[in-house]
Amino acid sequence: MLELQIKDLCVGYNGKEILHNISLDIENGSFIAIVGPSGAGKSTLLKQINRLDPGKTGGSILWRGKDVDDYDVHELRRNLAYVFQKAVMFNGTTEENIKLSLKYGHEFKPDEIEALYQTVLEEASISQDILDTPAQDLSGGQQQRVxxxxxxxxxxxxLLLDEPTASLDVETSNKFCQTLKQLKGGPAAKDGKKRTFLMITHRLEEAKFLADKILMIEAGHIVEYTDCETFFTHPQTQRAAEFLKAQAL
Ligand SMILES: Nc1ncnc2c1ncn2[C@@H]1O[C@H](COP(=O)(O)OP(=O)(O)OP(=O)(O)O)[C@@H](O)[C@H]1O
Structure with a gap:
């Protein structure tokens, strides 16, 4: 089943095109790593998916067959959630910080919430000592897990992940990627369908570790959209081969 379809998406600002005719299909349950040089348009693409970027000039994005523009924006962002480089922590306990998301029009019954909460703590590797610490005192890696x-x-x-490990040290980042790996392929709450991940990363080893497919973007164009192994062992384009070679230096 297709989770997302992007059709001829064009984005631009002040007459300058940032994304040019991007078309791609994303299967339910897949993990897509988005790679490419700085300024390529990676974040712009991710933000287009849940309408955080206002620069669309053409094309469409369908989530489960319906144009994202036709969803109620809160419903859309609840279902296609954006995870930023640094999670924002508010005053209060870690538990309060986590349960904050329940305020955003969730569809769970009260008795479902506690069970889901316990599952979530396990899935995101949130231990009791993290829960007992004020959220603002947590380390960067712990805050990302929150x-x-x-x-x-x-x-x-x-889950739309925009460089979630960029501000983490290598060890913490590895732990965070282990958490993502555990989540990968797991069923999403409620509907039983699998979770789908789109993650921007500059760390190719993370992409290799986590992704089913690699989407390489450069200067607003798709350079390659191929399965992970092929991308790293037999890149189909000269540009991807050069990119990989430069990263290996
Ligand atoms: N609101 C905006 N107005 C004007 N230009 C914008 C806007 N948003 C993005 N851009 C431009 O679009 C281009 C792509 O930016 P984007 O952040 O998507 O790149 P990126 O691939 O995510 O880069 P990085 O890896 O450095 O985060 C950049 O040149 C940026 O300046």
Missing amino acids: GIARVLLMGSPV
Whole structure:
């Protein structure tokens, strides 16, 4: 089943085109790593998916067959959740910070919430000592896991991850990727369909570890959209081969 279809998407600002005729299909349950040089348009693409970027000039994005523009924006963002480079922590306990997402029009019955909460803590590797610490005192890696827990508590089937490990050290980042790996392929809450991940990363080893497919973008164009192994072992384009070679230096 197709989770997302992007058709001839064009984005531009002040007459300058940032994304040019992007078309791609994303299967339910897949993990897509989005790679490419700085300024390629990766974040712009991700933000287009849940309408965080206002620059669309043409084309369409369908989530489960319906144009994202036709959804109520809160419903859309609850289902296609954006995870930023750094999760924002508010005053209060970690538990309060995680349960904050329940305020955003969730569809769960009260008795379902507690069960889901317990599952989410396990899935996002949130231990009791993290819960007991004020959220603002948590380390960067712990805060990112709290951010993920919030998204899971909303039951979002699609996670849009914009460089979630960029501000983490290598060890913490590896732990965070282990958490994502555990989540991968797991059923989304409620509808039983699998979770789908789109993650921007500059760390190719993370893409290799997590992704089913790699989407490489450069200067607003798709360079390659291929399965992970093929991308790393037999890139189909000269440009992808050069990109991989440069990263290996
Ligand atoms: N609101 C905006 N107005 C004008 N230009 C914009 C806007 N948003 C993005 N851009 C431009 O679009 C281009 C692509 O930006 P984007 O953030 O999508 O790139 P990126 O591939 O995510 O880069 P990075 O890897 O450095 O985060 C950049 O040149 C950026 O300046």
